Structure formats: C-alpha cells, structure tokens
Amino acid sequence: MDSNSQNDVVHGYEIKKSVVFDNNRGFALAENPNAVQPFVTWIFTEDEHGKRDYDWGHYTTDRDKAERDFEVRVSEYMKDYGVCERVAQPAQESGKYYDISEQAARRAKEANSFYDYKPGSATADYRAMIDEAREMAENQKQRVDPIYHEKIDRLVDTYARKLAANFNDRYAIDARVPSIMISGGGNFPVNKKHKQNAARDRNWGEYEEIKGYLDKIQSTGTGGISANDRNAQAKLEAKLDGLMQSQETMKAVNAYYRKHKTLDSCPGLSEDTINKLKVTMSRHYREGAPPFPSWQLSNNNAEIRRIQKRIEEVKSKSEFAGWAFEGGRAEANESNNRLQLFFDEKPTDEQRKALKENGFKWAPSQNAWQRQLTKNAIYSAGRLDFIKPTDGQTPYQLQPFARKEAPDRSDR
Numbered sequence: 001m002d003s004n005s006q007n008d009v010v011h012g013y014e015i016k017k018s019v020v021f022d023n024n025r026g027f028a029l030a031e032n033p034n035a036v037q038p039f040v041t042w043i044f045t046e047d048e049h050g051k052r053d054y055d056w057g058h059y060t061t062d063r064d065k066a067e068r069d070f071e072v073r074v075s076e077y078m079k080d081y082g083v084c085e086r087v088a089q090p091a092q093e094s095g096k097y098y099d100i101s102e103q104a105a106r107r108a109k110e111a112n113s114f115y116d117y118k119p120g121s122a123t124a125d126y127r128a129m130i131d132e133a134r135e136m137a138e139n140q141k142q143r144v145d146p147i148y149h150e151k152i153d154r155l156v157d158t159y160a161r162k163l164a165a166n167f168n169d170r171y172a173i174d175a176r177v178p179s180i181m182i183s184g185g186g187n188f189p190v191n192k193k194h195k196q197n198a199a200r201d202r203n204w205g206e207y208e209e210i211k212g213y214l215d216k217i218q219s220t221g222t223g224g225i226s227a228n229d230r231n232a233q234a235k236l237e238a239k240l241d242g243l244m245q246s247q248e249t250m251k252a253v254n255a256y257y258r259k260h261k262t263l264d265s266c267p268g269l270s271e272d273t274i275n276k277l278k279v280t281m282s283r284h285y286r287e288g289a290p291p292f293p294s295w296q297l298s299n300n301n302a303e304i305r306r307i308q309k310r311i312e313e314v315k316s317k318s319e320f321a322g323w324a325f326e327g328g329r330a331e332a333n334e335s336n337n338r339l340q341l342f343f344d345e346k347p348t349d350e351q352r353k354a355l356k357e358n359g360f361k362w363a364p365s366q367n368a369w370q371r372q373l374t375k376n377a378i379y380s381a382g383r384l385d386f387i388k389p390t391d392g393q394t395p396y397q398l399q400p401f402a403r404k405e406a407p408d409r410s411d412r
Contacts, residue, residue: 010054013040019074020046021083022101023168024161028054029070031063039066041073047161081172082107098164100126101171108174111182125295126167128280130160132296137217144221152220159213166207173199211299233314240307247300250292253277257291313374319400320373323389330387330395332373339377340368341387351386358383375401 009015013030020026024046032038037059044052058073060066077083082104105122109115137156141149177196180188249268256266263274277291320332320339328343341360347369352362358380360369371377381387381395389398396402 010042017070018044019085021078021081021085022099023081023083023165023172024098025077025083025165026052027070027073027077028052029066037061039063041066041070043073043077045165047158080176081169082175083168083172096160097123097127097130098161100164101168104168104171104175108171111175111178113179114182122167122171125293126164128293129163129295130156131280133159133214133217136214140217140220148221152217155213155217155220159210159217162210162213163207166203166210170200170203170207173203208302211302215303233311236307236311236314240304240311243300243304243307247297247304250297250300254290254292263291320378321398321400323391323393323395323398325387325389328387330381331368333370334373336366337373338363338366338370339373339381340366340370341381342368347386351384354384354386 010030011032012035013032015028015030018026018028026044026046028042028044030040030042032040038061040057040059042054042058043056044054046052058066058069060069078085083101100123102119102122106117106119109117133156137152140152144152173196176199177189177192180193253263253266253269257263260266263269263277266274269277281289281291320334322329322331324330327345328341331340331342333340340363341355347355355369359371359377360380361371362368363370371380378395378399387395389395
C-alpha cells in the first residue's frame with residue numbers, strides 16, 4: 001500500500017506519527033476509529049519523492065499497546081541495523097546518487113577485518129555501480145525511441161535508491177556480530193551469528209532482485225526476450241555467449257594489468273576503451289585496483305547463471321501440465337505463458353493472501369489467479385494446500401519435466 005506523505009489516510013487509517021531513518025526505511029502509527037482493530041503500526045520504505053510503501057502491519061484494539069509496539073519496533077530496528085533517525089529532506093532529483101552510511105560501513109569493516117576502513121570507500125563502490133548503470137542507460141537510449149527515455153531514467157533512479165538501501169542494510173548486518181577472527185572464540189555468540197548469516201542471505205536475495213533493474217534498463221524499448229518468442233532460446237543463447245565473452249575479456253584485462261601495471265597496448269582493447277577504463281580506475285578508492293573490480297565480475301557471472309537458468313526454463317516450457325483440485329482447476333496456459341488457477345467460488349481472505357504471497361495475481365480478463373509459467377510457479381503452487389491435486393500427488397510430480405529430472409532407478 002502506498003502513501004504520499006506522513007499525514008495521508010491509508011486504507012482508512014490516518015497516520016498519526018512516523019519515524020524515518022537514514023536508510024529511507026521507517027515506522028508509522030495509524031488510527032481508524034471505524035475499523036474492528038482501530039490501531040496499527042507499519043514499517044515503510046520512502047522513495048526519493050517522499051512516497052511511502054507501507055507493509056507488515058501490527059493491528060490491535062488497544063491504543064497503549066499500539067504505542068508500545070511502535071516504540072519497540074523503532075528501537076529494535078535502530079539497534080539491529082545501526083541506523084539513525086533523519087530529518088526530512090526534499091526529495092532527491094532523478095539521476096542523483098543516494099547516501100551511503102559511511103559510519104555503518106566503517107563499523108562493518110572493523111567487525112570483519114584487521115585492515116583500517118578507508119573513508120569514502122563504500123560510497124565510491126556504490127557510485128561506481130551507479131555510473132555503470134547510467135552508462136548502460138545512455139547506451140540504451142541511443143538504440144530506442146525517445147519515448148522510452150523517461151522510463152529508462154526512472155529505472156536508473158529506482159536502481160540507485162534500492163541499491164543504496166541494500167548496501168546500508170548490508171553494512172548494518174555485517175556490524176552486528178564481529179568475525180571470530182576479530183573477537184576470538186571465547187564466549188562467541190553462536191546463535192547471534194546464525195541470525196546474522198540468515199540476515200545476510202536475505203540481504204543478498206534482495207540484492208539479486210535489485211540487479212534485475214539492469215535487465216529492465218537494457219530491455220526497455222526493445223521488448224526484451226519473452227518466453228513466448230519462438231526464437232527465445234536462440235536469443236538467450238546469443239546473449240549468454242556475449243556475457244561469457246565479456247567475462248573472459250575482463251579476466252584477461254585484469255591479468256594483463258596485474259602483470260604490466262598498465263593498460264597500454266592491452267590486446268583486444270581499443271584506445272578509446274583503454275582511456276575510458278583509465279578514467280573509471282581513477283575513481284577507485286583503492287590504489288592499484290584492477291580495471292574490472294571483483295563485484296563487476298561477480299555480477300556478470302551471476303547474470304550468466306541467470307540466463308542459463310532461463311534457457312533451461314524455455315527448453316522445458318512445453319513440459320508443464322495442469323491438474324484438478326478441490327473447488328477448481330489449475331491450467332498450464334502455454335500460449336499466454338501463465339500458470340492459471342480457476343476457482344468455482346471466490347477464495348477466502350486467507351487464501352487470497354497466500355496466493356499473493358506466492359506470486360499469483362488476480363487477472364480479471366482471464367477470471368483467474370495467475371503467474372508466469374515457470375518451474376518456480378509449480379514449486380510455489382505446491383506450498384498451497386488448498387490447490388493440492390485431487391489424486392494425492394504434488395503439482396511437481398505431475399509435471400513432465402519432473403519425470404525427466406527424476407533419477408533413473410531401472411538398473412538398481
């Protein structure tokens with residue numbers, strides 16, 4: 001749910017007070033006298049225009065309980081993430097950088113390394129990634145109709161904002177529990193370390209999702225590569241070849257630089273490319289850093305794996321099957337590339353919530369709940385007991401691709 005200011009009414013609830021942190025997250029307390037549970041506290045994310053997206057509501061009938069919950073959520077979040085309350089500022093213009101918490105980055109470094117933190121290094125890493133995204137966006141603008149330029153700018157700005165929030169959360173998480181190499185093994189907080197690692201995994205998952213904006217930037221105005229495209233596999237394989245060639249080129253250039261301490265006369269690079277790389281390297285916070293930093297190689301490698309996964313999904317696209325469940329049916333609509341759920345009666349509130357949590361959306365034009373037809377869609381459907389196949393199998397077991405993936409036991 002969205003709101004444009006802290007004084008808005010959201011789903012009938014008037015925001016009474018709120019706190020915003022320096023990572024653009026915050027909490028709000030709201031009241032609706034006509035509701036069954038008139039008090040609620042929400043967590044929210046605030047974008048560059050001050051617009052807030054509210055989530056994770058705690059509802060209650062007790063005003064004092066809501067007040068206490070608000071204070072507890074605020075204090076626990078500040079303690080867990082090492083953030084500070086900020087004074088509201090004007091929205092940032094599109095195309096600008098977002099703030100990186102140097103203080104949190106320093107604490108994270110001190111908790112995990114014997115080396116001193118170099119002031120400004122976290123901001124430099126972040127800005128280098130945003131600069132790369134902007135260069136990608138400018139290249140895309142040259143290839144598409146100007147009508148798409150504003151959309152591309154918005155995508156870059158969203159990427160910059162979400163990446164900054166992800167970085168700030170990552171530094172806060174890394175600072176929670178020091179490395180055992182720093183603190184020593186005596187009385188080491190093992191349980192807290194497990195929680196920290198779980199938070200790191202969630203943060204990394206968010207980071208992988210944020211990287212998806214780079215794909216959106218590159219596909220805006222071109223239609224991208226749809227799974228419905230008859231040439232999708234060939235196009236994806238061509239893209240994969242390009243990514244793999246880029247990976248080898250980056251590794252070769254880094255190796256050349258490590259050996260010669262210069263990019264001059266580097267094989268395979270034009271003079272213009274060498275000059276651009278030198279400009280980029282001049283912004284690196286670490287002296288002697290390679291032309292292509294480790295995060296760039298990691299990002300490209302992650303994209304290679306993502307494309308490989310998409311190719312496998314396209315290959316198995318014609319290997320899905322629907323099923324009947326009590327009170328409805330599931331259809332693998334390959335022409336629309338959707339897994340569709342048709343119910344005889346309207347699902348309950350709890351069921352609709354579960355559908356949304358598992359990626360399904362209501363499509364009035366289809367009179368169905370649906371999501372993109374992928375293996376993940378089948379796995380998600382398997383988590384919903386109320387659409388379990390009537391024959392007692394799981395949705396996964398009914399799929400033709402599942403039989404191919406099953407180990408051959410005929411010789412055992």
